[in-house]
Amino acid sequence: xxxxxxxxxxxxxxxxxxxxxxxxxxxxxxxxxxxxxxxxxxxxxxxxxxxxxxxxxxxxxxxxxxxxxxxxxxxxxxxxxxxxxxxxxxxxxxxxxxxxxxxxxxxxxxxxxxxxxxxxxxxxxxxxxxxxxxxxxxxxxxxxxxxxxxxxxxxxxxxxxxxxxxxxxxxxxxxxxxxxxxxxxxxxxxxxxxxxxxxxxxxxxxxxxxxxxxxxxxxxxxxxxxxxxxxxxxxxxxxxxxxxxxxxxxxxxxxxxxxxxxxxxxxxxxxxxxxxxxxxxxxxxxxxxxxxxxxxxxxxxxxxxxxxxxxxxxxxxxxxxxxxxxxxxxxxxxxxxxxxxxx
Numbered sequence: 001x002x003x004x005x006x007x008x009x010x011x012x013x014x015x016x017x018x019x020x021x022x023x024x025x026x027x028x029x030x031x032x033x034x035x036x037x038x039x040x041x042x043x044x045x046x047x048x049x050x051x052x053x054x055x056x057x058x059x060x061x062x063x064x065x066x067x068x069x070x071x072x073x074x075x076x077x078x079x080x081x082x083x084x085x086x087x088x089x090x091x092x093x094x095x096x097x098x099x100x101x102x103x104x105x106x107x108x109x110x111x112x113x114x115x116x117x118x119x120x121x122x123x124x125x126x127x128x129x130x131x132x133x134x135x136x137x138x139x140x141x142x143x144x145x146x147x148x149x150x151x152x153x154x155x156x157x158x159x160x161x162x163x164x165x166x167x168x169x170x171x172x173x174x175x176x177x178x179x180x181x182x183x184x185x186x187x188x189x190x191x192x193x194x195x196x197x198x199x200x201x202x203x204x205x206x207x208x209x210x211x212x213x214x215x216x217x218x219x220x221x222x223x224x225x226x227x228x229x230x231x232x233x234x235x236x237x238x239x240x241x242x243x244x245x246x247x248x249x250x251x252x253x254x255x256x257x258x259x260x261x262x263x264x265x266x267x268x269x270x271x272x273x274x275x276x277x278x279x280x281x282x283x284x285x286x287x288x289x290x291x292x293x294x295x296x297x298x299x300x301x302x303x304x305x306x307x308x309x310x311x312x313x314x315x316x317x318x319x320x321x322x323x324x325x326x327x328x329x330x331x332x333x334x335x336x337x338x339x340x341x342x343x
Contacts, residue, residue: 017045021060022053023072032063034210036105040069041210048305049217100186100196104203107182113173113274114211123167128231130159131238153238160235175204175278201283205290208275213298216267220309222316228263229256230320252321260313268295 020028020042033041033050040061041050061069068075108114138152179200186196219225233255240247272291276284299306 018042018064019060019062020053020058022057023059024057025059032061032068035068035074036109036207036210048302049214097191097199100189100191100199101203103185104182104200105207107178107185108175108204108207111175111178112169113175113178114207123163123232125231126159126163126166127233127235128227130156130163131234134159149238149242153242156235156238163232163235173274175275179204179278197280198283198286201279201286202290204275204278205287206294208271209291209294212268212271212295219263219267220306222309222313225260225313226256226316226320229260233259252324256317 017029018032020030020032022028028042028044030042030044030047033043035041035055038056039052039054040058041052042061043050055069055074056072058069058072060067060071134152134155137155138148138150142148142151179197182200183193183196187193189196191199219228233251236255237248237251240251275291276287279287
C-alpha cells in the first residue's frame with residue numbers, strides 16, 4: 001500500500017496542490033506525502049516538513065481527481081484490491097502482501113533504533129547539561145583544601161561516556177532482531193520466508209528513507225545545528241584547558257566543524273549502512289531500490305534550500321565565533337584596566 005501511495009504522490013504532484021479536510025471541517029492545501037499504518041503525512045502549503053494526522057480524523061484527502069481517503073477510510077478501487085503482486089515470479093493477491101507489509105511497518109516503526117531519541121535520551125542534551133552540572137558537583141564534592149577541577153573533570157568524563165553510549169545506541173545499530181521478529185510473526189501466512197524477507201527489506205528501505213529525511217529536515221535549522229555541535233563538543237574545552245589554556249582558542253574553529261561534518265553524514269549514509277547490516281547481502285539491492293530514489297528525489301527537490309541552509313549555518317557559526325572572541329577580548333581588556341587602576 002505504501003508503494004502504491006508513493007506512486008500516486010509522485011504522479012499526482014505535477015497537477016498542483018492536494019486537499020486535506022479533517023472531520024472538524026478544518027481545510028488544508030499542500031502535498032500528500034505518504035501513508036504509514038494508521039496515519040497519513042501531509043506537507044502544508046509553505047512548509048517543508050510533513051505533518052502526521054490519524055486517518056480516522058480525515059474527512060477527505062484528494063490528490064487531483066483521485067480520492068485517497070474518505071470518511072476516515074483509505075479508498076482503493078476494487079480492481080486494485082483483487083489485482084496481483086509478483087515476487088520472484090510468484091503471484092500473490094495484494095491483500096496478503098498488504099497484511100505482511102503492515103506487520104513489517106509496525107515492527108520497524110516500533111524499534112528504538114528507528115525512533116527519534118527523547119529529550120532525556122538525546123546525546124546533545126546529555127553533553128549540554130553535563131558541563132554546568134559537573135562544575136557544580138565538583139565544587140560540592142571537592143574538599144576545601146583541594147582544587148575542584150579534578151573532581152569536575154571526573155564528573156564530566158561520566159557525562160561524556162553516557163552521551164557517547166546514547167550516540168552509539170541511536171547511530172551504530174542493526175535491526176536483525178526486528179527482522180527475526182517479523183519473520184516469526186508472519187510464518188503462519190501464505191507467503192514463503194524468502195518472499196516475506198524481501199517485503200521486509202522493501203519496507204525497511206522506504207521507512208528508513210522517510211525517517212532519514214525527517215531527521216535531516218529537523219536538524220537543518222542553523223540554531224539547532226549550532227546548539228547540537230557545541231553541546232556535543234563542549235566537554236572537550238576543560239580537557240583542552242588542562243592541557244594548555246591557549247588550546248581553548250582553537251576549539252570553536254575545529255571541533256564543532258568536525259562534528260557537524262560527521263553528523264551530516266549520519267542522516268543518510270551512516271544510517272543506511274546500519275540498516276543494510278540488518279539484511280542478507282542478496283537483499284541489499286532491494287533495500288536500495290526503495291531507499292535510494294526517495295532520498296535522491298528529496299535532495300534534488302531541496303538542493304537549493306539545503307545549500308541555503310548550509311550558508312546560513314556557516315554565517316551563524318562565524319557570528320558565534322566572533323561574538324565569543326569579542327566577549328573574551330572585552331574580559332581581557334577589563335582585567336588589564338583593573339590591574340592598571342590598582343597599580
